[in-house]
Amino acid sequence: xxxxxxxxxxxxxxxxxxxxxxxxxxxxxxxxxxxxxxxxxxxxxxxxxxxxxxxxxxxxxxxxxxxxxxxxxxxxxxxxxxxxxxxxxxxxxxxxxxxxxxxxxxxxxxxxxxxxxxxxxxxxxxxxxxxxxxxxxxxxxxxxxxxxxxxxxxxxxxxxxxxxxxxxxxxxxxxxxxxxxxxxxxxxxxxxxxxxxxxxxxxxxxxxxxxxxxxxxxxxxxxxxxxxxxxxxxxxxxxxxxxxxxxxxxxxxxxxxxxxxxxxxxxxxxxxxxxxxxxxxxxxxxxxxx
Amino acid sequence: xxxxxxxxxxxxxxxxxxxxxxxxxxxxxxxxxxxxxxxxxxxxxxxxxxxxxxxxxxxxxxxxxxxxxxxxxxxxxxxxxxxxxxxxxxxxxxxxxxxxxxxxxxxxxxxxxxxxxxxxxxxxxxxxxxxxxxxxxxxxxxxxxxxxxxxxxxxxxxxxxxxxxxxxxxxxxxxxxxxxxxxxxxxxxxxxxxxxxxxxxxxxxxxxxxxxxxxxxxxxxxxxxxxxxxxxxxxxxxxxxxxxxxxxxxxxxxxxxxxxxxxxxxxxxxxxxxxxxxxxxxxxxxxxxxxxxxxxxxxxxxxxxxxxxxxxxxxxxxxxxxx
Numbered sequence: 001x002x003x004x005x006x007x008x009x010x011x012x013x014x015x016x017x018x019x020x021x022x023x024x025x026x027x028x029x030x031x032x033x034x035x036x037x038x039x040x041x042x043x044x045x046x047x048x049x050x051x052x053x054x055x056x057x058x059x060x061x062x063x064x065x066x067x068x069x070x071x072x073x074x075x076x077x078x079x080x081x082x083x084x085x086x087x088x089x090x091x092x093x094x095x096x097x098x099x100x101x102x103x104x105x106x107x108x109x110x111x112x113x114x115x116x117x118x119x120x121x122x123x124x125x126x127x128x129x130x131x132x133x134x135x136x137x138x139x140x141x142x143x144x145x146x147x148x149x150x151x152x153x154x155x156x157x158x159x160x161x162x163x164x165x166x167x168x169x170x171x172x173x174x175x176x177x178x179x180x181x182x183x184x185x186x187x188x189x190x191x192x193x194x195x196x197x198x199x200x201x202x203x204x205x206x207x208x209x210x211x212x213x214x215x216x217x218x219x220x221x222x223x224x225x226x227x228x229x230x231x232x233x234x235x236x237x238x239x240x241x242x243x244x245x246x247x248x249x250x251x252x253x254x255x256x257x258x259x260x261x262x263x264x265x266x267x268x269x270x271x272x273x274x275x276x277x278x279x280x281x282x283x284x285x286x287x288x289x290x
Numbered sequence: 291x292x293x294x295x296x297x298x299x300x301x302x303x304x305x306x307x308x309x310x311x312x313x314x315x316x317x318x319x320x321x322x323x324x325x326x327x328x329x330x331x332x333x334x335x336x337x338x339x340x341x342x343x344x345x346x347x348x349x350x351x352x353x354x355x356x357x358x359x360x361x362x363x364x365x366x367x368x369x370x371x372x373x374x375x376x377x378x379x380x381x382x383x384x385x386x387x388x389x390x391x392x393x394x395x396x397x398x399x400x401x402x403x404x405x406x407x408x409x410x411x412x413x414x415x416x417x418x419x420x421x422x423x424x425x426x427x428x429x430x431x432x433x434x435x436x437x438x439x440x441x442x443x444x445x446x447x448x449x450x451x452x453x454x455x456x457x458x459x460x461x462x463x464x465x466x467x468x469x470x471x472x473x474x475x476x477x478x479x480x481x482x483x484x485x486x487x488x489x490x491x492x493x494x495x496x497x498x499x500x501x502x503x504x505x506x507x508x509x510x511x512x513x514x515x516x517x518x519x520x521x522x523x524x525x526x527x528x529x530x531x532x533x534x535x536x537x538x539x540x541x542x543x544x545x546x547x548x549x550x551x552x553x554x555x556x557x558x559x560x561x562x563x564x565x566x567x568x569x570x571x572x573x574x575x576x577x578x579x580x581x582x583x584x585x586x587x588x589x590x591x592x593x594x595x596x597x598x599x600x601x602x603x604x605x606x607x608x609x610x611x612x613x
Contacts, residue, residue: 008414016402102398106455109364110415111388117415288366 005112005120009094013124018093023132026079026086027139034078035143039066039150068144068157072166073240075140080170080237081203081230083136084177087129088198091181094125095279096191105288118283122182122276129178133170137163166240169261173233176268177202179275180229186279189290206230226263229271235264317342317463317494318363322372325358325518332358334518335372340496340511342462345489347509348498351607355518356498357395360467363496364392377463388416391461393469397452401441405432405451408440409458416459423458430454430484445472453481457488464488466497470504482508502599512599516607529602535568535575536561538591539582548585552578567595 013019041049045059053059065074098104107117141157148155157163180202184194206228213221225231239261318340325333333355340346350356361367363374365382379386399408409423427436430450435443443451449472456464469485470478478501485508489495499505505512506526513523522529539545542564549558549566553574559567570578572594582589 004415004417008411011407011411011414012400012403015407016400018402101401102396103400104398105361105364105366105394106398106412107415108366108382109387109390109392109394110412111384111417111459112415113382113384285368287368288361 002112002116002119002123005117006123007120009120009124010127013094013128016093019090019128022086022089022093023128023135026083026132027135029082030075030079030136030139031143034074034140035066035147039063039147042066063147063151066144067148067151067153068141068155070158071137071141071144072158072162074144075137076166076170076173076237076240079136080173080233083132083170084173084202084233085199087132087174087177088181088202089195090128090132091125091178092185092191092194092198093181094121094128094178095182096185096194099185099189099290100191102290104290108288114283115280118280125178125182126175129174130171133167133174136170137167162240169236169240169265172265172268172272173236176229176233176272176275179272179279183275183279186282202230227267229268232264232267236261236268239264315342316340316375318346318374318376318496320359320363320372320374323359323362323369323374324371325355325362325367326370331518333362333369336515336518336520338513338520338523340463340494342494343489343492344510345485345495345497345508347505347512348496348515349500349502349505349512349603350498350515352500354515354607356515357467358518359515360392360394360465360496360498363465364390364394366394388459389462390465391456391459391463392465392467393449393452393456394465394467396471397448397455399440399448399451399455402439404437404439405443405447405454406436408451409454412455412458418458422460426454426458429457431480446474446477449473449477449481453484462493464493464495464497466495468499469497470499470501478504502603506599514603514606521606522602526599529599530597534595535570535572535578536591536593536595537566537568537578537582537589538564539566539587539589540564541587544585545582545587548582548587549578552581564590 042060042063050057050059064070098107108114110117112120145155147153158166177198180198181194184198185191188194188197207230210221210225210228210231213225226235316339318338320336320338323333323336323338324331336355336359338359348356348359358367362369363376363381365380365387374381376386377389399405400411403411406423406427409426410420412418413420413423424433424436427433430453432447432450432454435447440448440451449469453466453469456466464485466485470481473481482504485495485497489508489510495508497505497508509526511523511525512529514521514529537545537549545564546558546560546566549568553568553570557569559569561567568578575592575594579589579592
């Protein structure tokens, strides 16, 4: 019955234009901003734009980040957070819309139990997030190849193992964001609140709180901070190293670098599990009155 | 054992039924079903029996607890206390759901998909052969619009798609909450006829409605709910109770004496000067008329007085029913 629920959810999700618009927008931004715009700015720097760079450094040095050898680092540092926003939207689309349309009652009166229906939904979301991540890496790979070819640089990609780890890390980060969207949608039984609060927390609240608390100094605050999700997505991105030259275009904050990738992975998996469990508990126990 | 009609205005008691009046086994059974929302009691100790093959009308004013009850029967709402069995299983379990088709309030579907795709989706969820989709759309005469998006459907078409979805599983039990909502008169008549035809044979239909005339035409048995309690249950004839005979005669005093002598003082109610309401078998109307005339009483009017379902509804719930 869970497989029937999964099949049904896949049938729904692939037919939904909003899902493809979200993924398509991310890919378009990746190509346009991540490669075309950066390459143009680095190649043709505006007058005075190199003021303030370290002595001897030039803006064009940053182009090294765009070449295939830096595919994983560039993709994660550029889209680890911003791409997560699109994953959040995907999660909200999948779950929050059911409340808006009143289709929750339709789903729960078919055949499978509530948890089986939720498992089917989570399965379909996992597939679409994977599609999103793979497509993002494919677009970035193509972009880096084009840039390197134009500049006559090496077109050698990182080892396949590194790419696989990068895809895995990106999948975990996007999965965290998507599950955050699902969980908030279920909690508030609507989409707008879920997207609003999800974005506010993911992009502002956690950074703001720990940014202010950092003024206090000491080790207590960082030791607390290392258990918060956005901090750990940053850790995970940073575990792939930083690109040489001038850092441009990243939204990653300067997280305190005392946690390694294993810690970050474990914490993010824990959050994903907690979101899934909370969603399951809410779905199973709540009355459907709308 | 003969049928005992529930006295009107008296808290519901179970009907004593003989074999001929029990269409089959119980498809829906609730015992003490109760739902509280904080201090508000939405459903209060409901004992409901719906038998196989009947079209059961669930009547009650707005906020009486009809939809809450139906949602509990579908597993959408968990009861605070009490038990329910739906086609032999607990509400909301796969065993119960696969044998139950339902519309609860407004049918809800995915607006970006066509009517056909929406039904096909439900067929996947339910493990129903895909061929059933076209057949069901045909049954509700929605085939010409099957390839159009749900968001473009009129209210009536949405309602018909909801009925199609409820029929898709070929369920033993149909739970329909206000199924003619939003339909034009022709659509209402179509749905009414469809429900009557669905109610024939072994399929059971539990239908809630405000439309008393509709319920009167469709339902074989009725339950009336008020403030979460079942206040009456039975066939329409049972709920109407004994038919009264109205007599208008002069002189009034002489007529009263003759009538009381003929059928007993307890069965004669003076409505106003010269008008009497008699609780008596209608077959005795001619004999009563003859007796009055032979006694020198002038009979100006004599007619049977049947209460409408609306009269019963108002009496039971204190509210005017929908039209």
